[in-house]
Amino acid sequence: MDLFEYQGKQYFERYDIPVSKGGVAVSVDEAVRIADSVGYPVVVKAQVKVGGRGKAGGVKLASTPEEARQHAGNILGMDIKGHTVERLWVEHATDIAKEWYASFTLDRAAQLHLLMLSVKGGVEIEEVARTDPEAIVKVHVDPSEGYSLSQAMNAVTKAGIDAEVRGETAKLLVSLYRCFVEGDCDLVEINPLVLTTDGKVHALDAKVTLDDNAMFRHPEWEEFAATDTTDEREKSAKQRGLNYVGLDGDVGIIANGAGLAMSTLDVVSQAGGSAANFLDIGGGANAALMASALDLINSDSNVKSILVNIFGGITRCDEVAKGIVQALAEVDLKSPIVLRLDGTNAEEGREILADHISDRLLVEKTMLDAASKAVAMAATKDSKG
Amino acid sequence: MSIFVDENTTVIVQGLTGSQGRFHGLRNRDYGTKVAAGVTPGKGGTDVDGIPVYDSVKEAVEATGAIASFVVVPPRGAAEAILEAASAGISLVVCITEGIPAQDEARTVNILKRDFPTTRLIGPNCPGIISPGKCNIGITPGNIALPGGPVGVVSRSGTLTYQALHELSQQKVGQTTCVGIGGDPVPGTSFVDCLAAFEQDPETRAVMMIGEIGGSAEESAAEFISTSMTKPVVAYIAGQTAPPGRRMGHAGAIVSGNSGTAQGKMDALSAAGVRVAKNPTEAGEIMVDIVRSL
Numbered sequence: 001m002d003l004f005e006y007q008g009k010q011y012f013e014r015y016d017i018p019v020s021k022g023g024v025a026v027s028v029d030e031a032v033r034i035a036d037s038v039g040y041p042v043v044v045k046a047q048v049k050v051g052g053r054g055k056a057g058g059v060k061l062a063s064t065p066e067e068a069r070q071h072a073g074n075i076l077g078m079d080i081k082g083h084t085v086e087r088l089w090v091e092h093a094t095d096i097a098k099e100w101y102a103s104f105t106l107d108r109a110a111q112l113h114l115l116m117l118s119v120k121g122g123v124e125i126e127e128v129a130r131t132d133p134e135a136i137v138k139v140h141v142d143p144s145e146g147y148s149l150s151q152a153m154n155a156v157t158k159a160g161i162d163a164e165v166r167g168e169t170a171k172l173l174v175s176l177y178r179c180f181v182e183g184d185c186d187l188v189e190i191n192p193l194v195l196t197t198d199g200k201v202h203a204l205d206a207k208v209t210l211d212d213n214a215m216f217r218h219p220e221w222e223e224f225a226a227t228d229t230t231d232e233r234e235k236s237a238k239q240r241g242l243n244y245v246g247l248d249g250d251v252g253i254i255a256n257g258a259g260l261a262m263s264t265l266d267v268v269s270q271a272g273g274s275a276a277n278f279l280d281i282g283g284g285a286n287a288a289l290m291a292s293a294l295d296l297i298n299s300d301s302n303v304k305s306i307l308v309n310i311f312g313g314i315t316r317c318d319e320v321a322k323g324i325v326q327a328l329a330e331v332d333l334k335s336p337i338v339l340r341l342d343g344t345n346a347e348e349g350r351e352i353l354a355d356h357i358s359d360r361l362l363v364e365k366t367m368l369d370a371a372s373k374a375v376a377m378a379a380t381k382d383s384k385g
Numbered sequence: 386m387s388i389f390v391d392e393n394t395t396v397i398v399q400g401l402t403g404s405q406g407r408f409h410g411l412r413n414r415d416y417g418t419k420v421a422a423g424v425t426p427g428k429g430g431t432d433v434d435g436i437p438v439y440d441s442v443k444e445a446v447e448a449t450g451a452i453a454s455f456v457v458v459p460p461r462g463a464a465e466a467i468l469e470a471a472s473a474g475i476s477l478v479v480c481i482t483e484g485i486p487a488q489d490e491a492r493t494v495n496i497l498k499r500d501f502p503t504t505r506l507i508g509p510n511c512p513g514i515i516s517p518g519k520c521n522i523g524i525t526p527g528n529i530a531l532p533g534g535p536v537g538v539v540s541r542s543g544t545l546t547y548q549a550l551h552e553l554s555q556q557k558v559g560q561t562t563c564v565g566i567g568g569d570p571v572p573g574t575s576f577v578d579c580l581a582a583f584e585q586d587p588e589t590r591a592v593m594m595i596g597e598i599g600g601s602a603e604e605s606a607a608e609f610i611s612t613s614m615t616k617p618v619v620a621y622i623a624g625q626t627a628p629p630g631r632r633m634g635h636a637g638a639i640v641s642g643n644s645g646t647a648q649g650k651m652d653a654l655s656a657a658g659v660r661v662a663k664n665p666t667e668a669g670e671i672m673v674d675i676v677r678s679l
Contacts, residue, residue, distance in 0.1 A: 106487065108570050108600040108637070111494055126642065143488065144495035181488050213636060214486035216461060245631050258568060258634025259542020259597055262623040267664050269626045278627075280634040283524070283543065313512070313526045313547045343547060344526055367548070368666055 001210045001221070001228050004047045006089040008206030015179035017172060017190075018202035022091025031072035032065050034090040040064060043094075044071040047087040048080045051124070056080045061093060084230075094204060099192035100161065101125055102173060103207075104141075104180040113141040113180070115173070117159045121192035147177040168201050169193075184214030233277065233300055240292045242279060249274025250378045252297035252306040252335065254290075256281050256315045264309045267368055273375030276303045283314040290323025295331050304381040307374035308339045309367055317341045317349030328356060336377050337361045340370035387516035387562040388537065388582035388589070389477060389505065394520045395451040397422045397475075399442065399458055399466045401433050406457040409481075409524050410436070413455065416527040418520050421449035442473035455513070455522045456480040463509060464489040471501040478573070479522045480508040487636065490571045497573065506573025510636065512543040512565035525550075525563065533559035535590035535679065536672060537583035539576055541568050541597050541635070545623060545665060549595055552669025558676050561589040568597070568635025576606035584614050591617045591675050593668060594659075596650055598624035599638045603650035611657035617675050618659045621668040622647045 003011065009019040023034035024047070035042040046058030053059060058080050062068035068090070078085045099122030107114040118136045120128045128135055137159040141147050152170035161169050172193075180188045189207035196202065215221055229235060237244030243258070247265075251273045255261035261280040268275050277300065281293050297306050310320050320341065327333065336359065341349045350363060357363060364370035396413070400406035401423025411434055414420040422437050422445040429440030439445040442454065454470040456463060456478060463482040470478045490509065497504055507514055513523010518532030529547055531554040538553075538560055540546040546565050553560060564579050566572045576594060583589045592614075596603040603622060610618055625647040627633050629640040640646050651661045660675070662668035 106491060106570060108602075109605065111491065111498075111571050113491065142495055142499075143491040144499060184486055184488055186487060211487045211636075212632075213460065213484045214488070217486075243634050245628075245633060247628065255544070257542060257544025258638060259540075259545030259595070259623050260548060262542075262597060262627060262633050262638065263545055263548070263621075263665055265627065266623065266625045270663060275626065278631075278633055311544050311547050311551070313529075313544060314524055342551060343529065366666065368664065 001212055001224060002049045003208040003210065003224055004049060004087065004227065005045065005206050006047055006087070007224055008208035009203065011183060011208055012179060012203055012206055015175050015183065017175050017179060018200070019206065020091040020094055020202065020204065022089055025072065025088045025090055026086065028069055028072045028076065031088050031090050032069050035062060035068040036065060038090065038092040041093040042068055042090050044068060044075060045089045045091070046075045046078060046080060046085040047089055048083040048085055050081045050083050053080050058085065094194060094202070095197040096194045096204070097197045098162070098195040100194070101128070101191045102176060102193045103187065103189035104177055105187045107140065110140055113143055115139045115141060115155060117155050117173070119160050125191060141177070147174060149174055162195060165195060165199065165201050172201055184211045184218060185209060186211050233296070236299065237279070237296055240296060242293055242296060243282060244296070245278040247275050247277050249276045250302050250304040251374050252276045252300060252303040253309070254279050254281060254293050254297060254306065255309040256283065256285060256311065260309060260311055264307065264367070264371070267371040268307065268375060271372045271375040273371070273378055276300055285315050286319050287323035287326055290320050291327040291330065294324065294327040294333070298331055298333055298335070303335050304378035305335050305374045306337045307370060308337060309370060310341050310343070312341070312343030312345060316345045317343060318345040318352060321349035321352035324361070325352060325356060328361070333360065335381070338370050338374040338377065339363045340365070340367050386586050386588045387519055388579070388586050389507070389562065389564065390453065390514055390516050390520040390522065392519040393419070394453050394477070395419045395421045395449060396453045396455055396522055397424055397442065397445045397449065397451045398455045399424045399470065400456065401425060401436065402428050402431070402438060403457065407433055409457060410455065413521050413523070416521040418522060421451050442469050442475065446473050446475065451475070453477040453479065453522060456482065458482060460484040460486065464493040467493055467506060468496060471497055471504040476504055478504060478506045479513050480506065481511060481513055481523055482508070483510040485509050485569065487570055490569060494571050494573055507564060508567040508573060510569040511567030512546055514562065514564050516562045517560050523565065525565070529554055530563060531557070531559040534561040534588045535676060536560050537579070537586065537589040537592045538563035539579040539583070539592065540565050540595035541637070542595055542623060545595050548665045549593055549669065552666060553672060556669070556673045558673055561586060568637050570600065570637040576602050577609045580606060580609055580614060580618070584616060589616065590679050591619070591672065593672050594618060594620045595665070595668070596620060596622045597635065597638050598622070598627050598633065598640050598647050599645045601645070604653045607653040607657040607659065610654070610659055619662060619668050619672045619675065620654045620659045621662045621665050622650045
């Protein structure tokens with residue numbers, strides 16, 4: 001789960017990482033109130049989970065309440081690369097002397113944590129990696145050992161951080177690592193990490209990705225989860241306990257297992273179609289979950305046909321079949337279903353469905369045949385408008 | 386032969402008294418796997434359908450001489466369970482648990498490397514390992530695998546592995562061993578580990594690998610194949626149409642920027658001489674052709 005900047009900064013504060021004084025606003029009046037309380041000049045920043053908001057006009061400096069009001073009004077509701085700005089972060093402006101970069105993430109190939117530190121901050125780190133790779137200090141950290149202040153001192157020295165703030169920066173890195181590990185993050189990134197004109201080091205931006213698997217030990221993440229997605233389909237899927245990703249096509253997908261679901265997207269594309277979603281009903285799904293998945297797909301107005309691709313392992317095909325029968329009875333299905341059933345109890349499953357086969361429910365023998373049929377049916381429905 | 390397990394592998398099940406542990410543990414025993422004991426702290430002295438349960442892995446190992454452990458423990462206790470097995474001398478730990486926090490996993494895998502270098506962890510978040518007709522540790526439905534070889538299978542996915550086994554078995558092409566290495570970001574066993582073992586195994590004559598988006602394990606496999614592998618390899622990579630920045634079900638299945646794409650992996654494998662299929666069915670067909678021409 002990616003956090004908004006303001007959530008990332010609030011998360012950083014818990015680990016004693018210095019951030020600017022500020023507040024989050026959902027209205028112009030609220031933005032001005034926060035600006036008044038943190039003191040001018042302030043920066044009004046669009047909260048979107050996408051880069052390039054500065055260039056898009058989503059970050060503005062305001063020296064007076066009038067300016068704050070004007071910027072807040074302009075930025076709220078703005079569209080930045082397809083993301084509508086619903087929230088603002090208003091913080092006291094910082095006098096910047098230098099802009100640096102710091103992040104911790106997992107290096108999957110090395111199976112170790114990776115610190116990246118650079119005195120070239122404030123620009124995309126990928127850009128620095130391309131044009132001036134020497135400017136990035138990369139240090140592996142063994143997750144079984146942890147990260148010490150002396151390791152951090154070595155890194156800041158190597159990176160060329162100003163001598164007078166090395167101790168302070170090293171301390172910040174140790175706190176950032178603690179936030180990364182104890183805070184169960186997949187990524188913590190500060191860009192820019194700034195040196196202020198009065199000689200302080202602090203995080204001017206915050207990019208934090210939380211590890212969804214650690215949700216069980218972070219009840220405080222509830223508030224982040226509440227603002228995680230604006231896609232209504234994804235919100236609904238989450239409530240139903242379904243593993244769902246919304247996409248742009250018109251063939252609704254239901255499969256069991258993440259790999260099989262991804263593969264189903266692939267074969268739909270190879271058959272000339274395009275998937276409306278990724279949906280993994282998981283292992284051991286029962287009839288109720290299957291019916292719920294169909295109901296969810298049915299609520300997506302883009303969907304023109306539904307492809308159900310099941311290879312029964314732990315999941316029993318007779319349960320899947322029962323779920324489909326249940327959905328046929330309870331849900332007014334707008335699109336035809338094309339089904340492929342293989343594996344555990346596939347015969348029993350097909351028998352359960354035998355009486356329900358129609359032009360609204362077709363059964364195909366293989367995954368490829370089923371994909372072709374589903375794509376063809378979506379296209380037919382399309383031409384009929 | 387087979388890799389990592391065989392007909393003599395004696396297994397304990399950590400979490401045997403839970404509903405999942407009981408279901409899969411007994412299925413593994415029914416398949417013919419030597420399931421000697423279960424471990425659940427506080428339930429020592431009881432049994433599950435005749436299989437004795439101990440309080441600790443150490444006691445279970447002392448009583449049975451088991452060398453392998455099947456970990457069916459919920460995410461919050463799984464990392465501890467893996468380390469308990471390793472410290473009790475278990476040499477093969479198979480962990481199917483999905484949803485272990487990435488920080489726990491990274492720490493555990495590195496502790497294993499440092500303190501228990503002879504212990505192999507398969508998974509987490511995997512279907513397990515099956516050597517058809519000999520040993521099945523995990524959740525793979527045994528009936529879809531066909532004994533006798535000559536194909537070795539290694540995969541990051543569960544259901545897609547079943548699909549692959551099914552494609553081969555239907556064509557009467559058997560498997561030596563099928564290893565599910567799992568869909569998490571820090572797996573205990575890699576493609577390269579499995580490819581190296583299959584290369585050494587005289588009964589394995591060809592290998593099918595099933596990868597997916599995210600990370601660079603397939604690229605590392607391509608490197609290994611081009612330098613160290615003589616046996617033919619067929620590959621399929623799932624997620625060719627997955628959008629960047631979205632996690633596709635598995636914790637490790639995510640394209641980050643331009644890295645971890647299916648196309649990048651397919652190109653690397655092709656360049657290493659691997660026959661790359663565009664879907665699992667085609668992978669099965671290519672493998673059947675290869676086996677018939679061996």
